[in-house]
Amino acid sequence: MSTTGIIIKREYLERVKSRSFIIGTAIVVIAMFALALLPFGFRWLGSQFTSKVIVVAPDSGIAVQVAKALADDYDVTISKDTSTGPSLPADVAQSIKSKKYDAALVAYHTPQGLAFAFYPRQSGLLGKANNLRTRLAPVAINVDLSGQTAQSAKQALNFQFKTVALNERYRSSQQEDAAGTLVYILLILLYIGTILYAVQIAQGVIEEKSNRVMEVMIAAVRPAQLLAGKIFGIGAVALTQMTIFALAAAGALILLAVVIATTMSQADAVALAHQAAAAQANAPGGAGPAAQGAIASAVPYSTLIYLVLFFLLGFFSYAALFAGMGALCSKAEDVQQFNGVMMIPIIIAYFVAIFAVFGDPEKPLFVVASMIPLLSPMVMFTRVALSSVPAWQIGLSIVLSLGAIWGLTLFAGRLYRVGVLMYGKPPKLGDVVRALRAPT
Amino acid sequence: MLDVRSIWKSFGQTQAVSDLSFTARPGSVFGLLGPNGAGKTTTIRIVLDILQPDRGSVTWQGKVVDAEVRHTFGYLPEERGLYPQMKIADQLLYFAQLHGMTPVDAKARIAALSESFGLTENLDKKPAELSKGNQQKVQFIAAIVHNPPLLVLDEPFSGFDPINVEILKGAIRGLVADGTAVMLSSHRMEQVEELTSDICIIDRSHAVISGDLAQIKRSWPDRFIRMTAIKDLSFIDRFPGVAVRPSANGYIDLKAPPSVAPAELLRAAIAAGPVDHFEIVEPSLNDIYLHYVRAEEGAA
Numbered sequence: 001m002s003t004t005g006i007i008i009k010r011e012y013l014e015r016v017k018s019r020s021f022i023i024g025t026a027i028v029v030i031a032m033f034a035l036a037l038l039p040f041g042f043r044w045l046g047s048q049f050t051s052k053v054i055v056v057a058p059d060s061g062i063a064v065q066v067a068k069a070l071a072d073d074y075d076v077t078i079s080k081d082t083s084t085g086p087s088l089p090a091d092v093a094q095s096i097k098s099k100k101y102d103a104a105l106v107a108y109h110t111p112q113g114l115a116f117a118f119y120p121r122q123s124g125l126l127g128k129a130n131n132l133r134t135r136l137a138p139v140a141i142n143v144d145l146s147g148q149t150a151q152s153a154k155q156a157l158n159f160q161f162k163t164v165a166l167n168e169r170y171r172s173s174q175q176e177d178a179a180g181t182l183v184y185i186l187l188i189l190l191y192i193g194t195i196l197y198a199v200q201i202a203q204g205v206i207e208e209k210s211n212r213v214m215e216v217m218i219a220a221v222r223p224a225q226l227l228a229g230k231i232f233g234i235g236a237v238a239l240t241q242m243t244i245f246a247l248a249a250a251g252a253l254i255l256l257a258v259v260i261a262t263t264m265s266q267a268d269a270v271a272l273a274h275q276a277a278a279a280q281a282n283a284p285g286g287a288g289p290a291a292q293g294a295i296a297s298a299v300p301y302s303t304l305i306y307l308v309l310f311f312l313l314g315f316f317s318y319a320a321l322f323a324g325m326g327a328l329c330s331k332a333e334d335v336q337q338f339n340g341v342m343m344i345p346i347i348i349a350y351f352v353a354i355f356a357v358f359g360d361p362e363k364p365l366f367v368v369a370s371m372i373p374l375l376s377p378m379v380m381f382t383r384v385a386l387s388s389v390p391a392w393q394i395g396l397s398i399v400l401s402l403g404a405i406w407g408l409t410l411f412a413g414r415l416y417r418v419g420v421l422m423y424g425k426p427p428k429l430g431d432v433v434r435a436l437r438a439p440t
Numbered sequence: 441m442l443d444v445r446s447i448w449k450s451f452g453q454t455q456a457v458s459d460l461s462f463t464a465r466p467g468s469v470f471g472l473l474g475p476n477g478a479g480k481t482t483t484i485r486i487v488l489d490i491l492q493p494d495r496g497s498v499t500w501q502g503k504v505v506d507a508e509v510r511h512t513f514g515y516l517p518e519e520r521g522l523y524p525q526m527k528i529a530d531q532l533l534y535f536a537q538l539h540g541m542t543p544v545d546a547k548a549r550i551a552a553l554s555e556s557f558g559l560t561e562n563l564d565k566k567p568a569e570l571s572k573g574n575q576q577k578v579q580f581i582a583a584i585v586h587n588p589p590l591l592v593l594d595e596p597f598s599g600f601d602p603i604n605v606e607i608l609k610g611a612i613r614g615l616v617a618d619g620t621a622v623m624l625s626s627h628r629m630e631q632v633e634e635l636t637s638d639i640c641i642i643d644r645s646h647a648v649i650s651g652d653l654a655q656i657k658r659s660w661p662d663r664f665i666r667m668t669a670i671k672d673l674s675f676i677d678r679f680p681g682v683a684v685r686p687s688a689n690g691y692i693d694l695k696a697p698p699s700v701a702p703a704e705l706l707r708a709a710i711a712a713g714p715v716d717h718f719e720i721v722e723p724s725l726n727d728i729y730l731h732y733v734r735a736e737e738g739a740a
Contacts, residue, residue, distance in 0.1 A: 001537070003540075006537045018525065208521075212519040213522060215517035215518075216520070216582065219490060221538055
């Protein structure tokens, strides 16, 4: 094994075997399972604040079926109006505007079968669309099969369901909003992950300096090898932990699917199974079909791939910075003052990305930010997850990031070479500049 | 042979090493001696290719010392440390592998070395569970685990208790007998006197004397005399330049300049009182050190 390989191996194994890693990982995994089951707790809580939905249907038979299907989760009222198309009768619209109801659901016939239009009053209700669609599946199957507008349950399952904005201020597509929530959660992961592991690198360097192992190490290996060992070793730890978390998340979703299936009524379960089967057609892989469907519908695969890619780009950019900084400090306390400064780009990137999530990610500000190294991992991830970004922009952003990683690592290597033997007071900026200019 | 030729090194305004040359031969111990801050550690770092000299060269067996060559050296730094969370056996294996040993060879060597240092039961422990002395031994083993042809020891005895100093000296003698070249630095002359065959004393970045220690002692101009401490020492006043200082076990030590014949001193001493011990001794390394380092300070 090469010298760098030996160092990477030690950095990796010592961390992965450590009690703090095992306990920390276990806590997050347990939390994931707890969170997966939390919605059931919330549903109980949520029943105290049931949304009021008014149903408009072509005939009273369908209206009753819809009302029944939604009765568990919503406070349903059947409108005296009947529908001929997706449009909202004026008086129903008025009653929603006056906050008598929270949303309207219009069922209507199309040549392809029964279809639905959902009119939520506020954006907070957009999240209900998924739940509504699942709940309405049995109704659509029932009506379409009995009305001969569909040959099979599977065909009937592809019923139309659209969300219509009553307010200009929020986006009408429920899919986009769900993606926004998801991206927000993934951004937090990206932010915490980057900080967590970059700080670990700085601490690892300080640790070696403060207990003077560094003295022995620099005689045996080159500073560049030490630096590479630290960055790749801790990078591998980060990937290991992320993989464990991803597997745990998948496991939690399977559990969630199982719980849903066992607590749901027969018709719902059939509908979910069909939905899952339909989803599986687009999603290759081998996990249980229900879980597969659940994951595929919740997270597009490309988003996950981008998450890993941009995490790695972010990690390596900041890793080099933090390693160089760690090399300049001799005690753990010295790091604190540098940490604050180093955090600034991460925090800026995080907030820019958050604004992109809740605004329009294609605004020039965000497009520019998604090209700037150190900011780009988070901002570009947000853009690719929420809108369609031209391939050349993604490519350019990645290339710029890689270039920055290369430059920052060279810079860190230089800091490392002069820094590893500096002890005592944390150096002033002038000392650092002078040290960098010196030949060695 | 380690050949250091006329190396210079400065840090900003501070001159750390000026025109320093010395050699360290296989099967002998070279001592780099000097007060704190004289430039010993900087010199060692240059030898180990951790720092680059501004001028001058360092070669080992005729080859310029680079990462490849330096890799084979053993180094015990003055500031020592082990990974606190790593078992002793794992650390030693790690250091051995970093120096290019295969795990199989390394394990056999670690077993043999820990046996000879009486550390076998401690291999599964972490550094914090070991006594200070045992930690020091582990550190020394880490420096020699890969059979280095050149062993560099920076203040090797600092922090060791007397028993462990003797154990360490024994180990160094063993390595030297096997043909290892040893270079050590110290500011404690009495600890290294019996080990070193060649010395270089440096003070404020300059070499003040260097060469074969036995030869330096033989050609030393002053005579050092150890004699019975008689009551009446007034005879000494008749010999200008003779200094006297008390010694242990009822002796006094005299330092006589070349102009004073020891036989004259002896005659005068016998006239002054009963002398049953009178011996011309070689200057100690400490005498030599004090002569140069003090003189420098006086001049400054």
